[in-house]
Amino acid sequence: MESVLALRGLVLLRDSVEWEGRSLLKALIKKAALGGEQVHILGCEVSEEEFRAGFDSSINSRLVYYDLFRDPLNWAQTGEALPGGPLGALQAMCERTDPGPVTVALDSLSWLLLRLPCAALCQALCAMSRQHACRGGGPAAEQLCVLGLLHRELHGPGPMGALSSLAQAEVTLSGTAGQASAHMLRRRPRQRPTLETLWFSVLPDLSLDLQGGPPLESQPHPDPHTPQVDPASHLTFNLHLSKREREAKDSLTLPFQFSSEKQQALLRPGPSPATSRIFYEPDAFDDLDPEDPDGDLDV
Amino acid sequence: MAAVATCGTGAGSTGSMVAAGSKNNVTSFQRRGPRASGSDSSYSRLVSIAGTRPSVRNGQLLVSTGLPALDQLLGGGLAVGTVLLIEEDKYNIYSSLLFKYFLAEGIINGHTLLVASAKEDPADILQELPAPLLDDNVKKDFDEDACNHKTAESNIKMKIAWRYQLLPKMEAGPVSSSRFGHYYDVSKKMPQELIEASKWHGFFFPEKSSSTLNIEPCSLTHGYIKLLQFIQNIIYEEGFDGSNPQKKQKNILRIGIQNLGSPLWGDDLCCTENGNSRSLTKFLYVLRGLLRTSLSACMITMPTHLIQNKAIISRVTNLSDTVVGLESFIGSERETNPLYKDYHGLIHIRQIPRLNNLIYDVSDVKDLAFKLKRKLFTIEWVQDNYLRQERNIYPPGFSYLLKQKDSAWGEGSLQHSTFLMSFLAKATAFASRLVRHSEPLEQTGSGRALQAAGPRLWRDGRRQEAPGLLVTPP
Numbered sequence: 001m002e003s004v005l006a007l008r009g010l011v012l013l014r015d016s017v018e019w020e021g022r023s024l025l026k027a028l029i030k031k032a033a034l035g036g037e038q039v040h041i042l043g044c045e046v047s048e049e050e051f052r053a054g055f056d057s058s059i060n061s062r063l064v065y066y067d068l069f070r071d072p073l074n075w076a077q078t079g080e081a082l083p084g085g086p087l088g089a090l091q092a093m094c095e096r097t098d099p100g101p102v103t104v105a106l107d108s109l110s111w112l113l114l115r116l117p118c119a120a121l122c123q124a125l126c127a128m129s130r131q132h133a134c135r136g137g138g139p140a141a142e143q144l145c146v147l148g149l150l151h152r153e154l155h156g157p158g159p160m161g162a163l164s165s166l167a168q169a170e171v172t173l174s175g176t177a178g179q180a181s182a183h184m185l186r187r188r189p190r191q192r193p194t195l196e197t198l199w200f201s202v203l204p205d206l207s208l209d210l211q212g213g214p215p216l217e218s219q220p221h222p223d224p225h226t227p228q229v230d231p232a233s234h235l236t237f238n239l240h241l242s243k244r245e246r247e248a249k250d251s252l253t254l255p256f257q258f259s260s261e262k263q264q265a266l267l268r269p270g271p272s273p274a275t276s277r278i279f280y281e282p283d284a285f286d287d288l289d290p291e292d293p294d295g296d297l298d299v
Numbered sequence: 300m301a302a303v304a305t306c307g308t309g310a311g312s313t314g315s316m317v318a319a320g321s322k323n324n325v326t327s328f329q330r331r332g333p334r335a336s337g338s339d340s341s342y343s344r345l346v347s348i349a350g351t352r353p354s355v356r357n358g359q360l361l362v363s364t365g366l367p368a369l370d371q372l373l374g375g376g377l378a379v380g381t382v383l384l385i386e387e388d389k390y391n392i393y394s395s396l397l398f399k400y401f402l403a404e405g406i407i408n409g410h411t412l413l414v415a416s417a418k419e420d421p422a423d424i425l426q427e428l429p430a431p432l433l434d435d436n437v438k439k440d441f442d443e444d445a446c447n448h449k450t451a452e453s454n455i456k457m458k459i460a461w462r463y464q465l466l467p468k469m470e471a472g473p474v475s476s477s478r479f480g481h482y483y484d485v486s487k488k489m490p491q492e493l494i495e496a497s498k499w500h501g502f503f504f505p506e507k508s509s510s511t512l513n514i515e516p517c518s519l520t521h522g523y524i525k526l527l528q529f530i531q532n533i534i535y536e537e538g539f540d541g542s543n544p545q546k547k548q549k550n551i552l553r554i555g556i557q558n559l560g561s562p563l564w565g566d567d568l569c570c571t572e573n574g575n576s577r578s579l580t581k582f583l584y585v586l587r588g589l590l591r592t593s594l595s596a597c598m599i600t601m602p603t604h605l606i607q608n609k610a611i612i613s614r615v616t617n618l619s620d621t622v623v624g625l626e627s628f629i630g631s632e633r634e635t636n637p638l639y640k641d642y643h644g645l646i647h648i649r650q651i652p653r654l655n656n657l658i659y660d661v662s663d664v665k666d667l668a669f670k671l672k673r674k675l676f677t678i679e680w681v682q683d684n685y686l687r688q689e690r691n692i693y694p695p696g697f698s699y700l701l702k703q704k705d706s707a708w709g710e711g712s713l714q715h716s717t718f719l720m721s722f723l724a725k726a727t728a729f730a731s732r733l734v735r736h737s738e739p740l741e742q743t744g745s746g747r748a749l750q751a752a753g754p755r756l757w758r759d760g761r762r763q764e765a766p767g768l769l770v771t772p773p
Contacts, residue, residue, distance in 0.1 A: 117567060119562040119563075119567045119570060120565075123417075123563055127505060158571055159570050159571075161604075161605045162561070165391070165561065165602060165605060166562075192390075193390050
């Protein structure tokens with residue numbers, strides 16, 4: 001539960017057509033606002049009224065909203081639009097944040113990715129956290145949280161991969177049979193990335209309800225992990241020896257080692273001639289090469 | 300008495316007395332060296348730069364990459380004037396570690412550093428370098444590591460697969476205290492005084508980029524231009540290309556560039572397939588030209604797993620000198636494979652340069668895996684795991700027959716010996732088939748197989764085959 005609240009840095013909320021992420025985004029915004037942080041929202045995809053619906057008035061008064069939906073290209077030429085287009089809006093948001101814990105919500109990052117060059121957007125996102133750190137004096141890792149809503153189907157693997165490499169956490173939304181799940185992949189600077197799965201639902205008042213696991217009637221089959229591959233199982237020779245075989249092997253003297261038993265065997269007049277003799281009478285059609293009795297040297 | 304008194308006071312005074320004595324009787328055998336006389340000696344000094352050594356194969360000047368295991372794989376080290384490209388692993392954990400090893404090695408050897416990054420401030424990168432391991436601590440830790448690791452397995456010498464024991468082993472630990480490569484402890488940070496005593500230049504791209512210019516499609520992106528100018532300035536000002544005749548000692552410039560090709564450099568190579576693909580390749584070309592004319596070595600880490608256009612990766616590989624790829628097992632299906640259970644990832648040596656040479660210096664071993672232990676980064680041959688257990692290399696049926704003591708195929712029987720001999724003979728005959736075909740065949744009565752197998756002995760002035768191997772018993 002605490003891990004959801006402790007998201008810092010760039011967090012990508014990757015949703016899809018079946019599992020939308022805006023409600024989760026709003027729930028996280030509400031949590032941040034209740035926690036006393038400043039919240040700045042860049043709204044591009046939905047209108048301000050629609051976004052603010054669902055928040056109660058106390059939270060609504062705390063949200064600082066930058067609207068790019070109504071007039072993204074600034075055709076109306078009113079003075080209140082942010083200069084510089086979407087990039088300028090991002091930079092302006094950066095400058096207007098006060099030092100302290102801040103949550104910035106980008107609704108949506110997909111909209112920005114479709115209109116801005118990907119490299120410029122990546123640089124702007126990194127610059128946000130850095131400038132906030134410069135101003136605030138504290139390490140940006142704990143202070144700033146940028147929540148970006150990303151629609152998975154809209155982008156190819158290139159931009160998604162580039163943004164993933166920058167993000168500190170990625171939350172992928174999916175689910176089964178009416179129960180949404182969030183797969184969180186956290187990258188910490190020098191540690192292994194961790195992956196955890198949370199089952200949640202967003203209640204009508206935009207609070208987050210975390211459940212322990214999936215509902216009973218729809219047990220999702222676990223990720224088909226490849227079963228322990230035993231490379232020694234399908235071989236034509238025997239790599240595993242039973243105890244008796246191992247004893248027999250260990251007590252074996254090798255042909256190239258001249259041991260005392262071999263010496264004795266050679267000094268003795270010879271093994272009993274009754275055993276181990278091959279009698280063979282070559283017939284007329286036999287063409288025996290004495291050096292190659294089996295005739296299978298391929299020369 | 301006075302002499303005794305002065306002898307008793309201390310070693311220094313006795314030393315000076317002895318030295319005074321020797322100065323008085325100047326022998327004819329005086330050591331003529333740079334310190335002997337005040338005038339410039341006519342002998343040329345052996346210019347040796349700290350932290351470098353000539354390669355044993357072609358005398359190329361080498362620097363250490365910071366990882367002695369990697370040095371061994373690259374043929375002794377990284378050649379001065381070349382580029383080492385590291386293809387990053389997916390989560391950039393191990394490649395950034397190699398980057399830090401490279402920089403730490405530069406600090407220990409006293410080289411000048413140039414750190415370029417678009418993501419982190421170079422000052423922050425330098426604060427997080429690993430601390431070097433001192434020799435006595437290292438020996439102790441390695442011994443205890445070795446004890447834990449090698450159980451009864453290694454004490455059993457291999458009986459049947461004995462030829463595998465003759466393979467060269469990878470040196471996993473500091474068996475000898477070498478001044479060329481050092482070992483680092485990742486859990487500790489490099490002491491602050493060492494970092495401050497070192498000379499370094501940082502290039503942090505977001506600070507240096509002034510404005511967004513209009514870039515034509517095929518030219519270098521803004522970030523790359525700035526970086527190249529910065530490197531060129533440093534090389535020229537500090538005299539690494541020999542432009543200022545230096546009175547002081549020559550030194551190596553270690554250039555480390557992090558995450559080259561990522562979108563943070565302004566390059567959209569990773570984002571689209573049809574982006575400005577010439578920019579990165581031009582950068583590498585110009586960079587290599589700068590490096591070849593100066594005493595510098597460069598390590599670049601590049602997120603090649605993000606590059607969408609695979610043709611660019613091959614172009615980049617051709618433009619770099621040494622290319623090493625890292626593949627970590629985190630999150631991949633290989634994590635569950637028991638073959639790889641002791642390792643953290645695979646390391647692929649994709650390219651090794653041919654510098655002033657006609658042949659490559661590639662090692663024969665292809666399946667290399669790395670493991671980050673507590674204090675060591677080790678690289679091993681994956682099959683080492685298998686060969687630690689003894690393997691039976693004989694054909695399936697024979698081993699079973701060998702084990703039967705009382706059967707007709709027991710030891711000392713004719714079948715046993717004949718089978719063994721014919722098996723070995725066929726093996727050698729098959730292997731030497733190629734050699735045999737190139738020799739003119741003598742049509743002697745004994746058959747062609749005789750010519751290859753067995754040592755030839757001269758006895759009684761006539762050539763005779765070594766008896767016993769392929770001659771039928773009378």
